[in-house]
Amino acid sequence: MLKDSQIKIADMDDGQKVVKFLKQIAQWMFDNDINQWRYLLSGGDDEEILEAVNNKETYIVLHDDELIATFTISENQSEWDQHIFGEDAAQDSLYLHRLAISPELIGTGVGGELLGWIFKNITADKSFLKIDCVADNRKLNRFYRGHGFEYIGETDHHSKYQKKLYR
Template sequence: MVNHLKQIVVQKVSHDDHEVIISLLKEIAQWLKDHKINQWSYLLVGGDDEEIIYAIQHDHTYKVLKDDTLIATFTLSPEQSEWDQHIFGKDAFSDSMYLHRLAVVPEYMNQGIGKEILHWIQENMGKEKKYIKLDCVADNVKLNRFYQDNGFEYLGETDNHSKYRKVLVRRA
């Protein structure tokens, strides 16, 4: 599935790309740490490597390209992880997609790429589930504002993580 927006191309990650995606996420995690942003430091020590590989192998991870350059990645899972159950509770209706590791390469930050990715998800995933849910570190003010500015409803906080939900556009 290839989709073109104004600036970007979104594609599912191939099963052999796990090293590239893990490397990209660690590069971004290091940038966040260097800029004193409390987000993803556990990735620097191999935290989530197995979950990242699992998501790629199950076709839940996407890469975002601009002019054939990898500029972002995200995982969108139709099933809850243990973390999702911890944060949101058990999804009894199985009506949600779970967004994880939405990451934009620092050189492309503040150019609307994250917003375009959220728009792509909204336009392309509505036929699968009713909601998109995500969490982020509660004290990351800028990231919390980003999700609120993009129409996500704040659902509260669990374990120092803000919880968000947005209704997906229903597609036939």
């Protein structure tokens, strides 16, 4: 499906669309009893999301001009990353945040395609891509392991994963 879609860095005009999209995904997860991103429903991270857009770290995926997915890649650790992974003194990792696809596309392979696109197209002088998720979100944990991410532990009820970046 991604071959028929446009993946681009979000611009400031896209910021509110990304926030709205992520809140829709968070509401869908809440409605389906999936424990992930509930803090987004109360406005948690709105400023951080817009800051990532402003810093050109957020990507959007458009299909027929409709937003179908988004993700953020950061070269710098956020406070959350430091809390979950510990301080990255070597600064040797990229951090993947808010990887989200439209609920109707779940199970179609789009998530895996996006991860493939990230590994092929994101360039940085780093060794690892790291991501976390709620530890009891079994489906998401299985997804990351199934796409080659190594489980590296748990902090504060969040599973931690990393995958080697091959350059």
